[in-house]
Amino acid sequence: MTDFLLVGGGIIGLGLAYELSRRGMTVTVVEQGEWGGQASSAAAGMLAPLKEFSQPGPMLELGMKSLELYPDWVEQLEAITGIDVQACKSGLLTVALTEEEAIPLQEKYKRQKASGYAVQWMTGQEMRRVEPLLTEEAKAGIYSPEEGHINNRMLLNALVAACRRLGATLVSGSVVTKMAIEGSQVVGVETTTGPLRAAHTVIASGAWAGIMVDWLGFSVPVRPVRGQVASVSSSGIPLRTVIFGTSGYITPKLDGKIVLGATEDDAGFQRHVTLSGLSRVLDGVMPYVPALHSAAFQQAWAGLRPATADSMPLLGPVPGWQGVSIAGGHFRNGILLSPVTAKVMADYLESGREEPLQPFLPSRFLGSTMSK
Ligand code: GLY
Helix, strand or coil: CEEEEEECCCHHHHHHHHHHHHCCCCEEEEECCCCCCCHHHHCCCEECHHHHCCCCCHHHHHHHHHHHHHHHHHHHHHHHHCCCCCCECCCEEEEECCHHHHHHHHHHHHHHHHCCCCCEEEEHHHHHHHCCCCCCCCCEEEEECCCEECCHHHHHHHHHHHHHHCCCEEEECCCEEEEEEECCEEEEEEECCEEEEEEEEEECCHHHHHHHHHCCCCCCCEEEEEEEEEEEECCCCCCCCEEECCCCEEEECCCCEEEEECCCECCCCCCCCCHHHHHHHHHHHHHHCHHHHHCCEEEEEEEEEEEECCCCCEEEECCCCECEEEEECCCCCHHHHHHHHHHHHHHHHHHCCCHHHCCCCHHHHCCCCCCC
């Protein structure tokens, strides 16, 4: 019997397990495959709330809060584990190649600037001073100097090591087959490797969260959205800044890779890379950095993002049950939102206060007829 059982060993489950362990709780994490083996390791590792959330509002606030938490989170993890997670405040350019593309971007810039966010409007020439490898075709765009990226695979390694160091029990290769229930209380789960019991169970199983919550008769709309991604070597391409175009992004990492993404495919739970997906990714990014045409191809891969019907995460108790919560539905932003999710969920699990989780409470979908 443990205080908390985390179902899912991705960036969200491990992040929360780390935070709860740090606060002195006993924690078990169960993962069906490898640690972070799904969307968490497939991600490009961008820390880019201003790019991802155009409108000022709860998602942008949540994302900015998480970005603020990152330096301390990284410092703690690096101090505990000695693992360099390669955090980099590279800045990010969102680029318009035509006057027409610049119009909605300028609207977004004005909204974010008026709300006090650190964004700058730049001409093509100004952007090329920030990033000399940007195409001469760039007309205008937004520069956000506070955004950047992290090596998500190293971050996962650090979280696993930190959880172990703090005494958490980590069980991988174990598939959860059902929830263990006594009356209206969830008391843990049954797995292919035996029962696991906890005072409180948190479902943090990414694209699979909807299936598990369904077992409790709560139909919460979480669906997988496949992202196909490729990487090339940065050798001879000294790119510094993350670049977003209208249908893709280019992320220069500190480990010698440039990560290029990403499709958004409705392909159920299929995780394979398709030739048309790969070609869409490459066509989407090459116009922005001509040097990419001669880059050495390394790898292509895909992951399943957990999408909700309103594109907001699910944070808080499963309605109608005691002893069970969800931390999921982070869609394109699990890496970015891991520290803030760990903090707000750990606060809730310690205090029982749901109100700070508004508007992300799963109960917003009670009685919903939205399809998965
Ligand atoms: N965060 C970028 C993506 O999901 O493709």
